[in-house]
Amino acid sequence: MSFSVPEIRKDFPIFSRSVSDGKKLVYLDSGATSQKPASVIEAESDFYRFHNAAAHRGAHQLAQEATDLYENARAEVASFIGAPGGPDEVIFTKNATESLNLLAYAMGNAQPGNRFALSAGDRIVVTEMEHHANLVPWQELTRRTGAQLAWFGLTDEGRLDLSDINSVITTNTKVVALTHQSNVLGTINPLAAIVARAHEVGAVVILDACQSVPHMPVAAADLDVDFLVFSGHKALGPTGVGVLWGRKELLEELPPFLFGGSMIKTVTMTSATWADVPAKFEAGVPNMAQAVGLAAALKYLTNLGMDSVHSHEVALTGYLLNKLNAIETIKIVGPTTAQSRGGSISFIVEDIHPHDLGQFLDSQGVAVRTGHHCAWPLARRLGIPASTRASIYIYNDENDCDVLVDSIVQGQKYFGRF
Amino acid sequence: MELDSLYQEVILDHYKHPAHKGLNPIFSAQVHHVNTSCGDEITLNIELVGQRINSITWDGQGCSISQASVSMMSDLLIGKRLEEADVIVKSFSELMASKGTSAGDPEILEDAVAFAGVSKFPGRVKCALLGWMAFKDAAIQAQTNE
């Protein structure tokens, strides 16, 4: 299948509507959530129409169909992210935030002797560019266990400062949790040296792949990380489904987090034993329709080819960066070239607060995000209380970028008139 | 354009030339409020003499709506008695909740009726209210500090 934006846009029902009194929808907020192709919407609703029953329960045909669809979805995810241990390494959650909290709470449940047990003297390492979802759960875990939180700082260009990896990832480090691609700066973080050092000291590496899995080929095994999380809704999938991938032997050692039905092996009035992974981490009737929708989304991306998706985004990112760089009153927050960078492009326009700019852009049909983008410490580090973010995806083209930049220029006139 | 009802001239004017910005070191209470979703922040000092508001000063950063709103509010409330301020704050809050159905009472709100258009943009109401909520909080604290 060749990569054609006009063809792709036909697959997304939302592009047949207009916004702001008849304007073309220029959707540049896929970093927050992506739009959905018809095949995903149909897969989710077909589940309810034709196959709905509780997976893993019930002695009837529908229950079997629901189970098969749900488990096939797990297999689809495993193959999409190249899970070396196959589908058993894939756990469905509500979203990436829940995946990260699952890890943090499960580690908090680990008893002495378990490799995940933390205590005073241990260290958890994050970075200064993390989304709150990959920061606050670790802050709370260190608070509960007495472990210490440390982080990689940033260079002024918005890349990780890796000048002294060994003094950040110390020998007492148990967890290194970092983002693959910043949702604000667009920076794609180099992983090899960090992973090597983490493994040298016996720490596990947790990758927040929310902004990479939807946008470029990601193979868990090649990256050599230990856990990886992403949200379905940023990858063309429905809301309400996220993924936690982990190495089988680690998931086996990790204690469960949520307890109840589905996750047990045996139960008496006073105790229980746990099911094998992945069931151990999926308590209760799961989000079946959403998982099935996510599988359809990943199939859609696979058909496009993740290499093509990535090339399209690199080209478009370069195009938009060039246009923004050419305007003196616009300052890009983060790397100013498309190298090792994805299509989350944040910027400041002189003399216009991002919230006002966002409002003006909305009146032109352009959807962007404004604020600190759930990375408040990063905003503080950069000394920028808020910025405007345009984030691109498969259905965006040069025309969208042109409309954005033209609208910014008009906005400058609008707010500059007094 | 619909946008013009939001960005009234008087609002942009206060944004560019904010009144009472810069914190007075003399105050009866100081509060710090943030708008979590967009990162707007304000520190507001209130100085009471008896039941009268002798000064309101503030510092902060944020969009034109939040900054102009606190600027205009300060103009409006300084010199008023707390019970008069209550009436004004209540009137402004009602205007913000009106979803575009009210033009505001100019007798009470004076220039601040310019914010009537904001009530049509639900996403911006909390911007307009940031300073007012800070004031309400500060007034309560100043009275309990007495």
Ligand SMILES: Cc1ncc(COP(=O)(O)O)c(C=O)c1O
């Ligand atoms: C880098 C990153 N991590 C984590 C998240 C959290 O994702 P969700 O809100 O879907 O759980 C996001 C979403 O904004 C993100 O961009």
